[in-house]
Amino acid sequence: MAGSGTAARLLPYLQVAPLALILGVFLVVPILTLVVVSFFDYDSVRIIPDFVWTNYAEVLLSAVTWRTYAKTVWFAALVWAITLFIGFWVAYFLAFHVRSRTVQTALFLLCTIPFWTSNIIRMISWVPFLGRNGLLNQALLGLGAIDRPLEFLLFSDFAVVLAFVHLYTLFMVVPIFNTMMRIDRRLVEAAVDAGANAWQVLTNVIIPLSKPGIAIGSIFVVVLVMGDFITVRLMSGGQSASVGLMIYNQISLLQYPAAAANAVVLLAIVLLMVGAILRVVDIRREL
């Protein structure tokens, strides 16, 4: 078979056919369906094939949706900044301060283990911590720092951001750590020999060379937060909003065309954000 030309030329196509088929049926066609349905009309019981702009008009002309989009972008920006800060320093510590390869691998695995458990369970696990009678309030009361339990800890924007950071910092740590591990250590030595101090090494050598990892991590975090609805729903106790949650609520009300229009707008925004990140940083050599 190795010698027969046609078979050898066809082989790659046979090998990728299942992947192409699955992504075609379960990604491309559903997204196209969303685009089509976003132009459909609907009433309280069914969706009506049509070509109307009303769904988009409702998305784009309503103050509530604008506020929700702004809120979602705000969540994404805040969570991005925090996860980038934590993720960078954790990766930096692992890559440059842990000398032993074995310890490095062990600590890295320690950071990734929580990734293997369910997000929902990780969110629930904040309840005994943040609740009215939770550990944090008990501790603060015990210390005399407060005289009444803090109410804003659970079911608030604070809880939402905390849960996002808890869930997604790992998506920053892993790619940044990977790029840092590929930085040639002789570059750092050369910079030190040339008289650079620790800060200059960081800003002139390490950060520029870590950019691809930072970009990949940023894409993950931004996309995950922009599309989220479950974290916002669970951790805000229904008191906050996000685009994902708005879509989810429209789905619950069977307003599929409205949900689809929102989904298309969300997808466009997410793609623009990813495109912006890719314009700033070239990640191709990482792939």
Added chain:
Amino acid sequence: MEKAGFGKWVLGAFFVLFVLFLYGPTLTILILSFQGPEGGLTFPMRGVSLVWFRRLFETQAVGDFGGSLTRSLLLAFLVMMATVVVSLAAGLAFRRRFAGSGALFYLTVASLIVPSILVSLGIGILFNQLGLDTAWYSSGLGAQLTWTLPFGLLIMFAIFNRFDASWEEAARDLGATSWQTFSHVVLPIILPSVVGVALFGFTLSYDEFARTLLTAGVDNTLPLEVFGMTTNITTPVLYALGTLSTALSFAVIGLALGAVAVLQRRRARRLSG
């Protein structure tokens, strides 16, 4: 160097705090799931018992735990098998350039970037428009594959980047057919990493929520069941479920790591003997 030492301590402390932040909450619910029968959702512990675990298996009280667990494990197994086979085949193909390889690669990456709820909603509406019923083993399976296959393919890229093609050439020079080269040379070498892909596929599926939500049909998977419980269960049963689910995840990871260790030991023995 005095200052560098100080920086190292600050970073070390930061790292420890980060690990505590990662594990603290999970350990809390682990402890609280053994809450006594009188105890509530928060500390203090009122005795220690297994009552919440027992209550988990009483179908009436908390919905369909056994059923959803069975479905989740079955689905995770299906997703794992499909992820391994499909991404391994595609990984082999991507070692050479072929017409459309760039487009297919970008499509695969796009599958990670598209927000999960859009995939879920799109598949849900598509099935609805076609008059098909969604079910965990059809639409749910497909939805989860859009999430696991990109990871599988990216891992395959990493594997084949490090793969020494001269082994294959040697096999071919000795007269092996393509299939023999694959099954006797390539596959045994990459097998530990393939187990890694399997582990990824299994756990990503087992914990998947957003893409399954609108595609699972009438029967819930375990994460969907947990989500349902969060709105109407206010007892430590929820923690018991979390503890049990996490324990199962870890059991699977342990199995996979054990399998890799066995494979590597067997290889080392074969190379030395």
